[in-house]
Amino acid sequence: MAMIAVEDLSVAFGSGESLVHAVDGVSFQVEAGDTFGLVGESGCGKSTILRALSGLNDHWHGQIIIDGARLEPKRQRSFFKKVQMVFQDPYGSLHPRHTVNTTLMEPIAIHGLDRADQRIAQVLEQVGLGPAFRFRYPHQLSGGQRQRVAIARALILEPKILLLDEPTSALDVSVQAEILNLLADIRSQARLTCILVSHDLAVIAHMCHRLAVMNQGKIYEELTVDDLAGNRPRHSYTRQLLQASLGYDRRLAAAATLADDGLDSGAA
Template identity: 65%
Template structure:
């Protein structure tokens, strides 16, 4: 008898509250979803919907939550250990703010290797820079010497250098120009296929999530109001009134040239 494979990530009845008493803000309310190994799953919503707060709890940056977060079927403690960070890494929204401005790329990439005691440090740095479409020569540049897209590639390389199985993506393209967004999305798509990665991606942009993810959840007011496939999203098959309004607003707002960019990417 073959045992079922547990989800790579599972969130059960997640609740997060900021503040106390009359000023308490119940930012995340009874959120639950599963992400299969190798799947790309998206959380969509407007600013303040709670999507990034969920991602911070998944990453271990927010330890004040109620409910359960499971990694490969095992419940995680609120305070994570080094083994968790070997398996799960996070790509942040701002590729400049997430890199130390006074450290060369080489130092940025060597640091996690030193923390986790991995061998062949310089070889690993060269390999991961090639994997993200840069090259060993970029080891000796500072963040201010890189374009926005190059900085985000370095941020992705910093995550990949530990060979994790799960990447948490917090609006990884929103700070980039549209043409560069498509390049980074295609890079993430290729890396996932090559390395068997699992993604959880947060975005306010439906087109970005539909491009990368198979399934997604739409959040409003701290709750998941609808879960659907990317194919259903593209077909306009949302059933929740808020989801339909968000979809209509997204289609109406996105310029035709931008729609073409993602359609061709």
């Protein structure tokens, strides 16, 4: 049975005239131990799906089943031991006035876990930060180190499912490689099921088994990474994303502009 099953999920913001369907009838399944990619441009609803899954957004309709249990909008405390999330911006996701130690103590205190000291030391080791980092403030850490702390915070509750919201898009490429390697290691060690949200097809292709391409709240196409690597997308939008991710091409860029008439009037 699938670890995560999402059926006809919809999330809308606003009401009446200004109602916006951020996510519009989305369905997908993720098997245990798999990593599923959600790719699309900003505002396509991919992060909103993660927020509904994680319980940060409780205004959704449809059905979410995690590990066999159907989820309600309001979550029990035990839910959060099973599902954790890593955010995009390592500069905004750590409390600026808490040391690494305080940040990692918080989940332990909330869930009343024992062996706090040991757990913190262990998880810091696991994400490649030594004990020397334990009493530093976020402003004393680099972007990559902050993201490691954020990953440690997610791991300390030993979850089964890790939701990754653009975990490397704020980092330099060399740091991105380190973090992606770390995530791959942790995933296999802890046998995690992951959903990775990104706008970068290359990152998705590197990390995931299957992916869904999203635009305007809908899944346009679901495909395997092999299909993507073999340049076999079915939907024209996926093809466009694929081409754009390969770099600038004068001929294609000119063609893309012609298809933009609708965009102008739409935005205006």
